[in-house]
Amino acid sequence: xxxxxxxxxxxxxxxxxxxxxxxxxxxxxxxxxxxxxxxxxxxxxxxxxxxxxxxxxxxxxxxxxxxxxxxxxxxxxxxxxxxxxxxxxxxxxxxxxxxxxxxxxxxxxxxxxxxxxxxxxx
Amino acid sequence: xxxxxxxxxxxxxxxxxxxxxxxxxxxxxxxxxxxxxxxxxxxxxxxxxxxxxxxxxxxxxxxxxxxxxxxxxxxxxxxxxxxxxxxxxxxxxxxxxxxxxxxxxxx
Numbered sequence: 001x002x003x004x005x006x007x008x009x010x011x012x013x014x015x016x017x018x019x020x021x022x023x024x025x026x027x028x029x030x031x032x033x034x035x036x037x038x039x040x041x042x043x044x045x046x047x048x049x050x051x052x053x054x055x056x057x058x059x060x061x062x063x064x065x066x067x068x069x070x071x072x073x074x075x076x077x078x079x080x081x082x083x084x085x086x087x088x089x090x091x092x093x094x095x096x097x098x099x100x101x102x103x104x105x106x107x108x109x110x111x112x113x114x115x116x117x118x119x120x121x122x
Numbered sequence: 123x124x125x126x127x128x129x130x131x132x133x134x135x136x137x138x139x140x141x142x143x144x145x146x147x148x149x150x151x152x153x154x155x156x157x158x159x160x161x162x163x164x165x166x167x168x169x170x171x172x173x174x175x176x177x178x179x180x181x182x183x184x185x186x187x188x189x190x191x192x193x194x195x196x197x198x199x200x201x202x203x204x205x206x207x208x209x210x211x212x213x214x215x216x217x218x219x220x221x222x223x224x225x226x227x228x229x
Contacts, residue, residue, distance in 0.1 A: 038166075045209065045220055045221075045222050045223050046158075046166065046209055046211070046220040046223075047220070048211075048217065048218040048219070048220070059216050061216075061217045061218075062123075062216075062217055063217070095165055095166075097165075100171065102171060102172065102213065103154045103156075103172075103213025103214065103218075104154070104212075104213045104214055104215045104216050104218055105213070105216050105218050107156065107211065107213035107218050108156040108158075108168055108171050108211065108213055109166075109168060110168050110177065112165035112166060112167075113165065114164075114165055115165050
């Protein structure tokens with residue numbers, strides 16, 4: 001059973017860097033599949049942030065491209081998200097997910113973490 | 123960027139009703155269209171991928187159809203656990219985009 005769990009600060013100050021980690025159990029991220037991040041502002045819809053393939057390609061949403069980095073730590077079987085220069089508009093529930101690899105940037109997502117709310121404060 | 127438009131944005135239905143949700147892409151996306159269900163406070167759940175393939179474990183009352191620009195998610199007989207918000211998502215090219223969601227409420 002594949003399980004994903006997000007962790008990181010729930011409160012980030014404006015202009016600083018948001019950092020989240022996704023711990024994966026039940027599957028080794030170095031064995032394949034894409035892995036990604038998706039977010040959802042409170043009361044709003046879903047937004048794809050970016051995807052990565054083990055030791056390979058990364059894909060980022062152009063609207064966030066210059067601020068986003070997704071990386072992996074295979075020794076801990078986890079992957080991470082860094083989003084720099086955050087503003088109130090980055091306040092959202094952040095989800096990590098395993099992606100099937102069937103389409104662009106590895107989507108769709110078949111396994112999801114429970115999500116973590118990150119609030120950007122001024 | 124490809125824009126995804128769902129209709130309606132919300133609907134009211136009763137248990138046992140047949141429910142249809144439509145998703146339209148701003149350009150052809152072949153069959154690279156996926157559907158998710160999201161309940162309040164929960165992560166989305168993949169229902170349908172590649173327009174019409176049922177994800178493992180998803181009840182057969184859910185079905186998807188369409189190709190090109192027009193797609194449909196159908197729930198053949200609405201069950202109490204199906205009241206949720208549904209999102210379409212294109213995986214034809216990047217940036218990957220989602221529809222704005224359709225909330226299915228109890229009439």
